[in-house]
Amino acid sequence: MIDIDAKVLSSEVLAEGLIRIILHAPEIAKDAKPGQFIQMLVPGEAHVLRRPISLMAMDAAAGTLTLAIQPKGKGTQLICSAKEGDTIRCLGPLGTGFDGNGAETIYFVGGGVGVAPVCGAMDGFATETSHAFFGFRTKNHVYGMTQAPCAVTAVSDDGSIGEKALVTKPLMEAIEAKRPDLIMACGPTPMLRAVQKIAGELNIPCQLSLEERMGCGIGACLGCNVKVNLEDGSWTYKRVCKDGPVFDSKEVEF
């Protein structure tokens, strides 16, 4: 974990409503693992909280980090306005990421901006028998399709790419054909809840990457805590920034 001025190597539109920024951040890239994130300082003095952004790709050799950012609020808009050559203060790598755990066949599930960390997980853990399932709103929102080292099935809300279906439909069909050893997922809460239900009913190990508003990003302030179930049937709060963002789906209480 280190706080550095990362240089913007490129910033371009990745898909509708999504900007891809590639940073030169060798000190972070050398230690970064799939599913981890960085805390990006918003330029200017008006914003006191950093923005947690997950890693879409990390290249230790090149010293680069690839991010997919949705410029939804003022802070992310300011971050996305950074041009090639600018620097952005970044703290990372942060959090507990995905764990391949030696799984032979992994099914990856991503929805919307949640496809980005899933791409990072695929780079780290995908095998030839693995399969990714991505859900997008329309064909204009599609990204992350080319770098996958395993088969990818995309669906969309309007049928403009792949089937007009929820991502859980092709996921279920694939599970029925071949049961995976592990599922890794990131996306909107309804999608994660559906994936959690499938994994739970079929008793398939599953890891979910969660999103929450964050303060410090390093586990000190407890601002991003979410409810998790414990094995003895009780529950507690855990830190998305430190204990997560990736949790065992059995733990997660939506």
Next chain:
Amino acid sequence: MADLSLNLCGVHLKNPLIAASGTFGFGREFDELYDISQLGGISVKGLCLGGRLGNPPSRITETASGMLNCVGLQNPGIESFIEHDLPWLLTKNVAVIANFFGTSIDSYCAAAEAFAPTGVHMLEMNISCPNVHDGGVAFGVKPEGVYEITKAVKAHSKQPLIVKLSPNVADITENALAAQEAGADAISLINTLTGIAIDVHKRKMILANNTGGLSGPAVKPVALRMVWQCAKKVSIPIIGLGGIMTGEDAAEFMLCGAQAVQVGTANFTDPYAMPRIARELDAYCDAQGVKNAQELVGTLIQY
């Protein structure tokens, strides 16, 4: 190089910078970034006997030049802190300030007493958390309540007792005086200002607790005013806090009459904020020709 050190209620601090409770955990996370023994002190995450789970998410959100939080005093308990965290923290050569709270006078007293046999250097009593209904806010509103709780807890405190005051009151100077009369060794102010944040598109509250505590640069002018007013009324030391982001911000609080300051929200913006603020305060003192930072205290030129 100015001398930044001070003696606060008999406790030596290397510099007047204390990490504000709730923003710094028990110091472990920040110690991974820099040696926390560079700090004057650490006011640890607010503790109670038996621990507390806190509020449901969302607990934090940014606002204009500030942020709101409603963590709700989640903590592992004084017992757990003393067993698992304090021994480590005491190796760090930094003043350890145990921030604590209770839900009744008895539980406040028992909490203060629990620290008596430990190496904690000071106690900071939270009678002003705006985010929990039974977290002592009732004691922190009126001077009579501040007096009653301070008097009772002081009798059970071995270490110097700091009373942390709420700004969400009619006249904070009345509460400062009540704390002093009841035997408080110092006061710290201000805790957060109660506020709300709204998701206008969903027409919904952002924080699950509905209300939260406002901190950051947005509250600094209010905090400065309150420290300045209290400094004119009380003779016990004042620890000022509220939106300190730079060494000059820290100096402003000292000019108003604070001997020491606390840094909270800035730790989120810049995880290296506190060592940086110490360097900046040092540079400010040099530029002002001040040899000891304590010479700044209460020297504000007023109209």
